[in-house]
Amino acid sequence: xxxxxxxxxxxxxxxxxxxxxxxxQNLGHDTMYWYKQDSKxxxxxxxxxxxKELIINETVxxxxxxxxxxxxxxxxxxxxxxxxxxAVYFCASSQGWVNTEAFFGQGTRLTVV
Amino acid sequence: xxxxxxxxxxLSVQEGDSAVIKCTYSDSASNYFPWYKQELGKGPQLIxxxxxxxxxxxxxxxxxxxxxxxxxxxxxxxxxxxxxxAVYFCAASSNEKLTFGTGTRLTIIP
Numbered sequence: 001x002x003x004x005x006x007x008x009x010x011x012x013x014x015x016x017x018x019x020x021x022x023x024x025q026n027l028g029h030d031t032m033y034w035y036k037q038d039s040k041x042x043x044x045x046x047x048x049x050x051x052k053e054l055i056i057n058e059t060v061x062x063x064x065x066x067x068x069x070x071x072x073x074x075x076x077x078x079x080x081x082x083x084x085x086x087a088v089y090f091c092a093s094s095q096g097w098v099n100t101e102a103f104f105g106q107g108t109r110l111t112v113v
Numbered sequence: 114x115x116x117x118x119x120x121x122x123x124l125s126v127q128e129g130d131s132a133v134i135k136c137t138y139s140d141s142a143s144n145y146f147p148w149y150k151q152e153l154g155k156g157p158q159l160i161x162x163x164x165x166x167x168x169x170x171x172x173x174x175x176x177x178x179x180x181x182x183x184x185x186x187x188x189x190x191x192x193x194x195x196x197x198x199a200v201y202f203c204a205a206s207s208n209e210k211l212t213f214g215t216g217t218r219l220t221i222i223p
Binding site: 004040041042043044045048055056090091092098099101102103104105106107 | 154
């Protein structure tokens with residue numbers, strides 16, 4: 001009965017590869033997010049989708065492309081991975097997209113070698 | 114854009130004592146201030162939030178205060194317990210975007 005689930009939990013890959021992280025929520029929420037948490041624990045929003053429409057796109061390299069096939073899913077595809085992409089990526093969802101509680105997944109620890 | 118500063122970065126408290134974490138924000142338009150707790154290997158989880166039309170909110174051992182004039186808000190945990198050990202994040206919502214503070218690692222000493 002996991003609310004927000006991400007796969008995989010761990011991802012180790014070589015520089016230059018392309019990888020995807022999948023996220024699904026079963027809370028019936030209409031807004032989903034991707035956050036990046038760096039090695040210093042700093043948490044920063046990358047993307048926000050509301051009803052499958054892109055709402056927030058922070059200054060993220062074009063190598064990162066989110067895709068929302070439906071309201072319950074928001075996947076993150078990363079092309080040409082770089083060492084600096086190593087971080088923990090969190091998917092989250094909320095009901096509405098203004099001033100509401102965000103529910104986070106358990107995170108995907110991406111390590112680029 | 115919004116800038117949220119959080120202090121201290123680490124905090125050790127004797128079990129049973131109180132812990133206070135403080136945050137300041139820069140955008141006077143921010144109107145929603147949640148606090149998240151992140152345990153090891155898990156995603157952040159909301160523990161309490163406050164909106165700009167309220168000065169204080171309490172939920173059992175946890176309370177949050179907001180001073181809109183000074184643009185700062187604080188988390189207070191009383192009667193701390195070992196399970197309170199975690200990283201705590203404050204956040205401020207401005208332009209429909211949540212900006213997080215840099216986190217406070219709270220350690221409860223038994």
